[in-house]
Amino acid sequence: MSLRHCIVFLDDEADLAAALAEYFTDLGHEALVAADGIALEALLRSRAVDLVVMDLNLPGRSGFDLLAEMEALREVAVIFLSGRAETVDRVIGLELGADDFLSKPVDPRELAARAASVLARRGRGMRALLTFETTSADLALARVLRADGTTETLSGGEVALLRTFAAHPHRVLTREDLIAQAPAEDAAALDRAVDARVARLRRKLDTGWIETVRGHGYCFRPPWRD
Template sequence: MDFAPSLPTRLLVVDDDPQIRTMLAGYLSTFGMQADGVEGGAQMRRAMAAGDYDLVILDLSLPGESGLDLCRELRAQTDVAVIMLTARAELADRVVGLEVGADDYVTKPFEMRELVARIHTVLRRSRGDARRAAAAPGGHELRFGDWRLNTMLRQLVDGDDVVVPLSNAEFRLLLTFIEHPNRVLDRELLINQARGRGLDVFDRSIDLLVSRLRQKLRDDPRDPALIRTVRGEGYVFTTTPER
């Protein structure tokens, strides 16, 4: 019996340093990954339009358009996984990266094996998201209030049929709330479900994610109707979706 060969994992490395691009492409190929390298935003857009990539490795400190701007653009247009490379390790940089939708961070200088491990973790989590979305109760579309969440397309749609883009973490967080309506969910559970295991996470990250999700859902943080804070315990999704 003939089997079609599995396609290699395709990565796009966006870094203005040609040595880093060449080094990463060569090393990742030894793990069965195909890595293409580009130096900036214009080249990234051409590559994304021409190819189907599983993950983007994106340098934070690019000349011209910053890595944060490019990550924000990717999140608005695709659900491709993103790992950011940065020479900065401050908490503020990780928070900003989370805000724009990065799936993980690797700080320069980094061990190549660590990067490979993080790539595998992010891809495994992304593929698990696809299986989880396909198995979501109520078919591929879940309705709550004036909103619809298409779990296959990973799209949030408002009452005027306008698509509101979600980052990977925002999608996982919203799906977790929908799967557990009217129950208080503590921060540890939400971190594990929304961010996945194996990441350097912190309490503020989930609070920030909830804040971002409330903004997307136009849920007044002073008097939220969908995601309420339970002081000292966590959060509760107060609407039961139509399944």
């Protein structure tokens, strides 16, 4: 299962950027719109972004300029969109480090397929960051991040639980499933020990998305679907 990705759209056609962001949000991603290169750079410096989809022809600095000059942009995947279909533009874009190049008008379904392919090649099929209602869980750092800037450590067993839930959204997992896929860090891997671990994890994340299914187990129900 691919966890949702953070994708930023930058286009001189504000309506197009908003429409694409809405489409990708419906697919379950976190889709943001940057008004210009300055806003894009601020986003890249303030949060984990997986992919930037941007127009080649932008007011001020072009997409080529941004990719060549913005160091933070080189750390994420980039797909160029352009109304110009010249081969030389594609070649320059790819030589500068873009991952893909699409001509306008673009079909959102094709863009989504290209984005999935680019992210898979970049090894970002599974994000290290899971976003909940008011918190985020950084699985790589094993920490809960809160909006007020405070953090809390996640144990190895809690990270394993989160990875298991994230890999099986909207599917009921029995206690036996959780014990097998996310074993406890000590010998106390009994059914009720799983209940305590899940309860503790929900408290840390302040989430209602990990639901108890009476008589069966637990289900992770985020508001998006793959």
